[in-house]
Amino acid sequence: MxxxxxxxxxxxxxxxxxxxxxxxxxxxxxxxxxxxxxxxxxxxxxxxxxxxxxxxxxxxxxxxxxxxxxxxxxxxxxxxxxxxxxxxxxxxxxxxxxxxxxxxxxxxxxxxxxxxxxxxxxxxxxxxQMKDSDEIKLMRNNSRINDQVMGVIIDMLQEDVAENYLASEVNKHFLQKGADCEGAQLVCFGANGADPHHNSDSTVLKAGDSVIFDIFTPINRYWCDMTRTVFYKTVTEEQRQVYELVKLANETAISRIKPGVLISEIDKTAREIITQGGYGEYFTHRLGHGIGLECHEPPDVSLASDIPLEVGMIFSVEPGIYLPGKFGVRIEDLVLVTEEGCEVLNQYPKELQVVG
Ligand SMILES: [Mn+2]
Known part of the structure; x- marks a missing residue:
């Protein structure tokens, strides 16, 4: 005990x-x-x-x-x-x-x-929901591993590669780095990315696709969870605009995190930016979720969450825009609330990337 x-x-x-x-x-x-x-x-x-x-x-x-x-x-x-x-x-x-x-x-x-x-x-x-020092150490380390796997998998993008092949590669690399088990990694090309929970399937990559990697796993029982969106070969003006809006929402929401602020305010910050940019109705889910021994656990990070942020909370900040039939963009980081503000546990860059 x-x-x-x-x-x-x-x-x-x-x-x-x-x-x-x-x-x-x-x-x-x-x-x-x-x-x-x-x-x-x-x-x-x-x-x-x-x-x-x-x-x-x-x-x-x-x-x-x-x-x-x-x-x-x-x-x-x-x-x-x-x-x-x-x-x-x-x-x-x-x-x-x-x-x-x-x-x-x-x-x-x-x-x-x-x-x-x-x-x-x-x-x-x-x-x-208030992580102690042992838990924080584990979760920091696990997010570092997530950064590494994200780098490996983005480098594997090439013409005609399938979503489910890349999902299995994500699992393989996580397991090599100590993951407890395999998971249903989300790899979404093009229009598939407009479904926030699209299950990786046999869809193959084509020039002009957006690519969402939402990758997560427990390592020593504690979860990491990160999402990045990149573009393959080319990016349209609309894709660029949507990407920059989601990135701004992610970064601004993170900049407002500090003890005492209501969690609902953090969701609202991100949502207002996306709404002002004209895409409010396409940000269809809450901003994030607590994470630890479960991938989704308290605190809920939504407009309905009227509890103040406290030191030691770890949760995701993952705004997204989903345009049915076209493409989707989501950018997700885990953050740890600290005395001064927060520590972002993911370090994989967020600048718009066109790969291939
Ligand atoms: Mn998540």
Whole structure:
């Protein structure tokens, strides 16, 4: 158990008026216990209360161990998975992890009609969104690796190369540099780039295409995530104009980041620039997302996010313009909020590039 992190979460629980919570998401459990368990349909749950009492409940197949600071209660596949947990919880409000399956919650409620389930991820999310020094070190390093892979992959652009071939090359280079697994890398040529989540397919590269590389991976459990857009052989006036607008939105939003500023203001800054440039309706998604043990985690970086920036937050700044049937441009960096402003974790250049 990570004592410091448990203490922060206990503090957050007290502030939220929550006396007991259940933590079940893979990333949150890893954050607190060091165990990385992907339970799939089986059950794992960490019970925590404000006196820092912690009990781990899990299927025996997970191979977990009991320890003095974290007693373990195992069940087998043939047991009711929530039976032991039902004996441990106290009556009243019980905070539930947002990712806990309803089948377990409903099972627990059947055994204990004196509990009142409430949203219970807040205390852990609040702790996780402020990265500590170990996490910052890892994420800085991982973004450095992302910069290197971006350089390698942009150099591989040539006539008739396919999106999915380049996506597999991205994975290959990430794995060589220590990535935990392969991912669905986004490589989008020309009109495919107008879909922000286009899946790399067999489309081949042609002169005049915009090329979006949105590449990401976990390395030692922590994610990096960066997007660059370049142009192959030629660039039109419209492509150049859209690119410069997105770059300005990215850079201006980053320049406004400092502790105390509302996150919604950062989104608004980028959105206003793109709107003033005449492309507001084509910036179809939020500005960014928190990142850490999950590629998308709190804080949400959108107009709806009325919480102030705090030192230690790491999130993406990724404005984009998507012109259906034509092309798309997105530029994404990860930033770390610091006392003075922010540190941009990605260093691959953002100047407009025409390659090939
Ligand atoms: Mn992203």
């Amino acid at each position: 990570n004592k410091q992190r448990i203490d922060r979460i206990t503090e957050n629980m007290k502030k939220a008026g929550l006396e007991q919570i259940i933590v079940s998401s893979t990333a949150s459990l890893y954050y607190l216990t060091g165990y990385w368990v992907e339970p799939h349909e089986r059950m794992i749950a960490l019970y925590l209360d404000t006196s820092s009492r912690a009990i781990l409940f899990g299927n025996e197949i997970f191979g977990l161990n009991s320890s003095p600071d974290l007693p373990l209660i195992c069940h087998r596949d043939s047991d009711n998975p929530v039976k032991d947990l039902a004996e441990a919880v106290r009556p009243g409000e019980l905070g539930i992890d947002k990712f806990w399956y309803s089948k377990f919650l409903i099972g627990l409620m059947k055994l204990r009609n004196d509990i009142v389930p409430v949203q219970g991820s807040g205390p852990v999310d609040l702790a996780r």
